[in-house]
Amino acid sequence: MSETFDDRPVHTWLTDMDGVLVHEQAALPGAAEFIAALERCGRRYLVLTNNSIFTPRDLRARLARSGISLPEEAIWTSALATAKFLSEQSPGGTAYVIGEAGLTSAMHDAGFVLSDEDVEFVVLGETRNYSFEAIARAIRLIGQGAKFIATNPDVTGPSAEGPLPATGSVAALITAATGIDPYYVGKPNPLMMRTALNRIEAHSESTVMIGDRMDTDVRSGLEAGMRTVLVLTGSTQSGEIMRFPYRPSLVLDGIQDVVELVEQLTPNEAEELGED
Structure with missing residues (x-):
């Protein structure tokens, strides 16, 4: 481990959800044990997802059904990140939102007024059923000067029947019609x-990001100044890592291999007292 991952104490953990903890709503080996280890060691953590469809409460229930128990406060979605970002940019602003409950509720909670005319922002998220009428309205509002925001750039999402068009694909359609690129928050x-x-x-120097994708999880963790762990249970496979101009701090087969790492890198009581 010392050759690929330094032994600085880790106080906080961020982890992607799909491909790391679950696959098609089934828990991956070691996922429940990983969360339990974080709780047992008293580590602060968040489970991240680019999916903007569901609220944290929905996701907590879905994870619980797969055997993974955690509070909804431990879930951070691209919808929540988008709402927080916009609330800091324009407190109490107005927005036209294309998305489902995860996004609309986050925008409401952030103090935004949702409207379909005279808005400051068009906010695009993921939905199971994109409406041509809603997309056309978004195009018109952007043409009238509304700023274009999207929760995440993922072009497809998984389904039992195969890939479905996701936020990035619909954003590309709107960009083609308006000439305006969105600002992606996720x-x-x-x-x-x-x-x-x-x-x-948390501080980036004492936080580790775990993900299954080099192009999103590892890249964003690296750019935020964190050490990163790539697990090979999702999108990126071992033979694809060399295609990227950057590397994760550590590559592991799955989240089950991170459980020991959590306990190994947990500061002892003397170290924590020294930190204060």
Whole structure:
């Protein structure tokens, strides 16, 4: 381990959800044990997802059904990150939102007024059923000067029948019609990582990011100044790593291999007292 991952104490952990903890709503080996180890060691953590469809409460229930128990406060979505970002840019602003409950509720909670005319922002998220009418309205509003925001750049999402068009694909359609590129808040934008770090009062130097994708998880973790762990249970396979101009701090077969790492890198009581 010393050749690929330094032994500085790790106080906080961020982890992607799909491909790391679960696959198609089934828990991956070691996922429940990983969360239990974090709780047992008293480590602060967040589970991240670019999926903007579901609220944290929905996701907590879905994870619980797969055998992974954690509080909804430990879940950070691209919808929450987007709402937080916009609330800091324009407190109490107006927005036209294309998305489902995860995004609309986050925007409401952030103090935004949702409307379909005279808005400051068009906010695009993921939905199971994109409406041509809604997309056409978004195009018109952007043409009238609304700023274009999207929760994440993922072009496809998984389904039982195969890939489905996701936020990035629909954003490309709107861009083609308007000539305006969206500002993406979710991974690989390190902004999502930094808002997650702030949420749990963490520092990048003592935080590790775990993910299954080189192009989003590892890249955003690296750009936010964190050590990164790539697990090979999701999108990126071992033979693909060399294609990228950057490297994760450590490559492991799956989240089950991180459980020992959590306990190994947990500071002892004397170290924590020294930190204060």
